[in-house]
Amino acid sequence: MSSSLVTYNKLAKLLHWFSAIMVIGLFAAGYWMVDLSYYSEWYQTAPHWHKSFGLCFVVITLGRLIWKLVSNGPSIEGSAFEKKAATYAHYLIYILLFTMFLSGYLISTADGRGIAIFNWIEVPGLGSFIENQEDLAGQVHEYAAYILIGLSGLHALAALKHHFIDKDNTLKKML
Amino acid sequence: MKKVLIASALSAAMALPMSAIAADYKVDTTHAFVNFKVSHLGYSFIQGRFNKFEGQFSYDDKNVAASKVSINLDTTSLDTNHAERDKHLKSDDYINAGKFSTAKFVSTSVAETADGGLAITGDMTFHGVTKPVVVDAKVIGQGDDPWGNYRAGLEGTTRLELADFGMNVKGASTYVDLDIVLEGIRQ
Numbered sequence: 044m045s046s047s048l049v050t051y052n053k054l055a056k057l058l059h060w061f062s063a064i065m066v067i068g069l070f071a072a073g074y075w076m077v078d079l080s081y082y083s084e085w086y087q088t089a090p091h092w093h094k095s096f097g098l099c100f101v102v103i104t105l106g107r108l109i110w111k112l113v114s115n116g117p118s119i120e121g122s123a124f125e126k127k128a129a130t131y132a133h134y135l136i137y138i139l140l141f142t143m144f145l146s147g148y149l150i151s152t153a154d155g156r157g158i159a160i161f162n163w164i165e166v167p168g169l170g171s172f173i174e175n176q177e178d179l180a181g182q183v184h185e186y187a188a189y190i191l192i193g194l195s196g197l198h199a200l201a202a203l204k205h206h207f208i209d210k211d212n213t214l215k216k217m218l
Numbered sequence: 219m220k221k222v223l224i225a226s227a228l229s230a231a232m233a234l235p236m237s238a239i240a241a242d243y244k245v246d247t248t249h250a251f252v253n254f255k256v257s258h259l260g261y262s263f264i265q266g267r268f269n270k271f272e273g274q275f276s277y278d279d280k281n282v283a284a285s286k287v288s289i290n291l292d293t294t295s296l297d298t299n300h301a302e303r304d305k306h307l308k309s310d311d312y313i314n315a316g317k318f319s320t321a322k323f324v325s326t327s328v329a330e331t332a333d334g335g336l337a338i339t340g341d342m343t344f345h346g347v348t349k350p351v352v353v354d355a356k357v358i359g360q361g362d363d364p365w366g367n368y369r370a371g372l373e374g375t376t377r378l379e380l381a382d383f384g385m386n387v388k389g390a391s392t393y394v395d396l397d398i399v400l401e402g403i404r405q
Contacts, residue, residue: 081388090302153301175294177305178316 048117050216055116058107059217063195065100066140069093070192073184094151095161101144108137120211125201132198139191146187149180240284243370243402245273252291253397260390266298266307268321275402277357277370285328287338287353287372289398291321312385318346326350338374345383351376353398368404373397 051059076089119126151158152168153176159165173179205213252268273289293315296308308315325340335356342351355374363369379393380386 150305151302154299154304156301171301175308177301178294178308181305 048115048216049212050218051116052114054110055107055114056217058103058110061103062100062107062140065096065103066191066195069097069100069143070188072096073188091159092161094147094158097144097147098158098160098166100140104137104140104144117212117216120213121205121209129201132194132201136191136194136198139187139194142187143184143191146180146184150177150184153177153180240276240278240281240286241368241370242276242405243274244405245271245275245289246369246401246403247272249371249401251397251399252289253399254394255397256394257390257392264298264303266296266304268293268295269297270295273400273402275372275400277372277402279357282328282330282336285325285336285338287323287325287328287340287374287400289323289400292319293321293344294319313345318344321345323351323353336372336374342376342378342383344378345385347383349382351378353396363403369401370404371399371401373399 050056072089072093076085076093079086079089119129121129148158148166149172153171155168155170157165157167202214202217205211206215250271250273252271253265254267255263255265258264268291271289271291273287275285275287277285293313294308296304296313296315298304298307307313310317321342321344323340323342325338327339329337329339331337331354335354338353338355339350340353341348353374353376355372358371358373360370361368375395375397377393377395381392
């Protein structure tokens with residue numbers, strides 16, 4: 044990480060904002076679809092799209108991590124505490140993302156079935172590793188989703204705080 | 219105290235001939251199945267099973283009325299060969315297996331029917347609700363097995379109305395048919 048940079052590179056920005064849309068979109072879709080009536084016309088399509096977008100997001104996030112490792116970005120601004128907190132929050136967001144990916148996968152594949160990505164390709168299922176896997180993975184998926192959306196909200200508030208209160212470059216370097 | 223002891227010993231001795239006739243069997247869960255069938259949209263059926271349960275029964279063809287059956291079942295073991303559906307069926311939209319993780323059937327009386335079958339009346343506990351049900355059963359066969367035990371097998375069917383057990387009724391799926399096959403090893 045070079046501190047001489049003032050903004051993130053274009054690809055990093057694109058990946059960041061795409062991830063933001065995905066996190067919010069997948070959360071909203073997931074929150075809504077679990078309470079759909081069996082007779083809703085969305086009952087089958089909403090989970091199908093949720094899973095398809097989710098799996099695409101896995102690939103994008105893996106690419107994003109690789110890009111983050113090989114490219115340079117600006118350093119985090121703020122107090123020593125803020126820098127530390129931001130760093131850990133970013134790690135935690137990535138950990139939560141992969142928790143979501145893994146738990147989501149484990150729900151749908153507990154019976155050995157694969158998951159279709161928009162009917163393009165099917166990601167193979169590996170079956171059950173633990174008893175009642177679909178229930179446990181479902182709980183992990185639900186709680187991790189709430190933590191992730193909460194932490195994402197905090198992340199956004201922190202950026203706004205830096206922009207409007209500290210009047211520093213934090214938000215602008217991602218725009 | 220002595221009198222009580224004598225009285226209870228006597229009554230136990232008198233009860234013995236009756237209970238000794240019906241042999242006790244422990245359900246061999248590798249040769250036992252709790253299957254269910256429920257309407258899908260009124261067009262077809264979903265079939266599934268509960269994978270984890272235990273049970274025992276007493277049976278003697280010379281004293282059918284002394285027969286007993288009891289089954290304890292782990293509702294989280296529901297399996298319809300589709301994990302996403304299993305998760306949904308186990309949720310509080312349906313059987314709420316997280317809260318009501320056990321179901322059981324305990325017979326209260328067994329009678330022989332005109333066609334030689336058994337009418338097993340008992341208390342069914344499911345979804346936290348206990349209701350009397352009658353299981354139409356029959357003894358399929360009994361005898362020595364090749365491994366030194368004596369076995370007897372029963373099959374029973376019954377219909378549970380979901381509303382009776384406090385479950386949501388959705389569309390055509392108002393009831394569930396149970397088909398239970400129990401093979402027991404005489405103890």
